[in-house]
Structure formats: structure tokens, C-alpha cells
Amino acid sequence: MKNQRTLFATKLGVIAASVGSAIGLGNIWRFPYEAGQHGGGAFLIIYLAMVTIVGIPLICSEFVIGRASQTNVLGALRKLERRGSRWHWISYLGILSSLMILSFYCVVAGWTLEYGFASINGALSSQAGEQYYSDYFRTFTGESMRPLHWAIVFLTLNYLILRRGVRSGIERMSNLMTPLLFVILVVFCVKSLMMPGAAEGLKFLFVPDFSKITPDVLLGAMGQAFFSLSLGVSTLLTYASYFKRDVPLVKSASIIAGLDTAFAIIAGLIIFPALFSFNMEPAEGPRLVFEVLPYIFSHTAGGQFWAAGFFFLLFLASITSTISMSEISIAFFCEEWHMSREKASLLNYVIALVFGTICALSFGMLSDFTIFGMTVFDLFNNITANYFMPICCIFFSIFAGWMMDKNLLHNQLTNNGKTARRFFPAIVFCLKFVAPTAILAVFVYQLI
Numbered sequence: 001m002k003n004q005r006t007l008f009a010t011k012l013g014v015i016a017a018s019v020g021s022a023i024g025l026g027n028i029w030r031f032p033y034e035a036g037q038h039g040g041g042a043f044l045i046i047y048l049a050m051v052t053i054v055g056i057p058l059i060c061s062e063f064v065i066g067r068a069s070q071t072n073v074l075g076a077l078r079k080l081e082r083r084g085s086r087w088h089w090i091s092y093l094g095i096l097s098s099l100m101i102l103s104f105y106c107v108v109a110g111w112t113l114e115y116g117f118a119s120i121n122g123a124l125s126s127q128a129g130e131q132y133y134s135d136y137f138r139t140f141t142g143e144s145m146r147p148l149h150w151a152i153v154f155l156t157l158n159y160l161i162l163r164r165g166v167r168s169g170i171e172r173m174s175n176l177m178t179p180l181l182f183v184i185l186v187v188f189c190v191k192s193l194m195m196p197g198a199a200e201g202l203k204f205l206f207v208p209d210f211s212k213i214t215p216d217v218l219l220g221a222m223g224q225a226f227f228s229l230s231l232g233v234s235t236l237l238t239y240a241s242y243f244k245r246d247v248p249l250v251k252s253a254s255i256i257a258g259l260d261t262a263f264a265i266i267a268g269l270i271i272f273p274a275l276f277s278f279n280m281e282p283a284e285g286p287r288l289v290f291e292v293l294p295y296i297f298s299h300t301a302g303g304q305f306w307a308a309g310f311f312f313l314l315f316l317a318s319i320t321s322t323i324s325m326s327e328i329s330i331a332f333f334c335e336e337w338h339m340s341r342e343k344a345s346l347l348n349y350v351i352a353l354v355f356g357t358i359c360a361l362s363f364g365m366l367s368d369f370t371i372f373g374m375t376v377f378d379l380f381n382n383i384t385a386n387y388f389m390p391i392c393c394i395f396f397s398i399f400a401g402w403m404m405d406k407n408l409l410h411n412q413l414t415n416n417g418k419t420a421r422r423f424f425p426a427i428v429f430c431l432k433f434v435a436p437t438a439i440l441a442v443f444v445y446q447l448i
């Protein structure tokens, strides 16, 4: 309902909320394990290229579509497309993806709660060897009920915040959380870099071995870039529908991409030096961060305090991300299905509870239940980032680059000619040609 829309109060709030959406488990949990599985340096180079030439223009495209239409993703495409065309159908894929992401994301966010409390009560602060931490993870996730209970706690908090609406909470929380998390990460980055053998980790992350570039590495890096920037599910589009007219879109997009990348690289700078120093394997998958970090913490003075602080901040970073991905379906339910905000938030909550439960049990009771050889958790995680998000991104870039009214695009991107005029042609070029071709090329390479 139009009259329920509140806009973000300040430009800083806009950036903080979008950065809050972008920064989360994607940077600190997913980036290190994806980089670890896909060869480190080679992955990083492709990741950076994707963020710069595809990611930033795509953030701009979502921003433009959202702000120009001031409504949810389906309404937005319908409003801006040519009469009779069917572009708005792609919005269903975005909404579906956001719900799938929420369903597995809440499980990992639940792990952060378990680890936060385990740090406080001492279960994680012993001076044990790395085997202890990997056993801890396996026992905990294998137990089924404990991870499920944390996922439900997380989803319930997410629901309670969402019921209250966009502005209250999100802006203020992101403003505070992001800098604090940054400080804690930098402290551990220094700690990790001082460990014996850290140089090996740096080499792994920064020295690319081009022979390691396979179709899988390309797909993984592209998916990770989109996941980390919250692209292709229309999160940023939905947030931009709450932006005021004077928010500079290109500048905001660049700041978001820059900060998001900085967080991911810092996470890599913590994980890889420590990993090589402990002689652990980089290709551990989703367990990686939850095994390495507690080990580093437990071997640091005041580790219990640091660990609790870190996991609590990671939990906050996760909740600013889940709020943003939930907002997509909530705005859709409110505006297209005419639900009240309370009911829409409840529906989002219930859907996530059902699928979140299946994902939470994927490491225990349902670990043998596989589709295409993957557990539901892995399936949701891979199919959204590697396929659904890139497909939506192709549509958004073509829509903004080719289909939208040129004047509208220009006026939105440059704030009526007042900002970013110099970048306009380059962004349009990337949207028209570079982004769709790059994404398609990765898909085609994969198929071949």
C-alpha cells in the first residue's frame, strides 16, 4: 500500500542500510570457503573483475528501477516496461530466490548464535587443538535439534524487527554495527598475519595460478560476487524504492561495492594465514570459518571475550542482510496481494520456517536426503547464487540498458544531470553489453 511507505531518512542511512544488506555471512562465511574451494588467487581476480565491471553497473540498474518506480519489484517492472511486455515475470524468480536464501541463511546465522553463546559459557574457549573445533562443529550441526532451535530463534527475531517497518531499526542498527565489525576484523587480521607461516596464506589468496581457472571457478566467483552484493534478487531495487530523490546512485553503488569487497578481503586475510599456519585444508566448504575462527580466538589473550563479540556482531550483520532479503517479499505481499505489513511479515516468516527447518536438518537428520546429489541446504545455496541471481541480473541489466526510457535512466543515474555525468556512458555500456555477455559467457563455458 502506497501510503504505508516510509523513505530512508538520510543519505548515510541509505548507504548504511544497503551496506548492511551487502555485508553479512556472504563476506565472512561464504567468501573464504568459496575462495578456498576454488583456488584462492585465481578466484579473487575473477571475483574483483566481476564486482567492478558487472557488479557496480548492476547495483546502479537495481537502484534506478527501484527509485524510478517507488514500488515492489513486480510493480516496478510493470510500471517501467513497454505496454503488453512480460518483463515483470522475472520478478517471481527474484522473490523465490530471496525466500530460498533466507531459508538457508537463517541456519548459518543460527550457528553464529550457538558459537556466540558457546564462547561465553566456555565451551569454545579451551586451548584445545584444531580437531576439537572441527568435532564441535560436526557434533553440533549433526544434532539436528540444536541448529534448528537457533535458526528458529533467528527467524523470530528477524520477523519481530520486520513487522515494525523499514526505517525504525535498520538504519540505526547498520550505522553502529558495520564500523564495530570492521574494527574487530582488523584486530584479528593483524593477529592472523603475525602467525608463523602466514605468508603461505597470503600467497594462496593473492598470487593467482591461472591454470586453476576452470568453468567452476568462474561460476563460483560470479555467484559469490552477486551473493555478496545482494544482487539479482531485487533487494537493492526494493531498498531503492525507499530512497529520496537526492541520493546519488552511482556514488552510493561504488561505496557499497568498495566496502563489501573490503570486508570480504579482510575475512580472507584472517582465515588463510591462520589456516596455513595450522596446516589445515582450504577446501573445507561451509565448515571452514566455524572451525578456523574459534581456534584462532582460543589461542588469543582474552579469546572468550573476542569470540563472543565477533559472533554477536556477525549475527547482527546477518540480521541486517535477512531484513533486506525479507523486505522483497514483504513489499510484494503488501503491495500486490494487499496484505497488511503484519500479515506479510508473518507469511514471510512461515515460509522461511518451513524451508529453514529442512535446511537446518540438512547436516543431521536429513543429510541423506539429496536432490541432484546435494542436500537441500547445499542446493538452495548453490542454485540461488550460481544460477537464479545471475539470470535475474541478465534481465535487470538488459531492462535498464535497453528497455527503459533513456531520459529516465539518465535523470535517475545522474540526479538530473547533477552527479556522475562522466560515468553515465560507461555504466550504460556495461549494462547493455558487458554484464549480459559476461554472465552468459560463464554459463556457456560451464555447459561446454
Ligand code: PHE
Binding pocket: 021, 022, 023, 024, 025, 026, 027, 101, 227, 228, 229, 230, 231, 233, 235, 321, 322, 324, 325
Ligand atoms: N549480501 C548478503 C551477504 O553477503 C546476502 C544477501 C543476498 C542479502 C541476497 C540480500 C539478498 O551476506
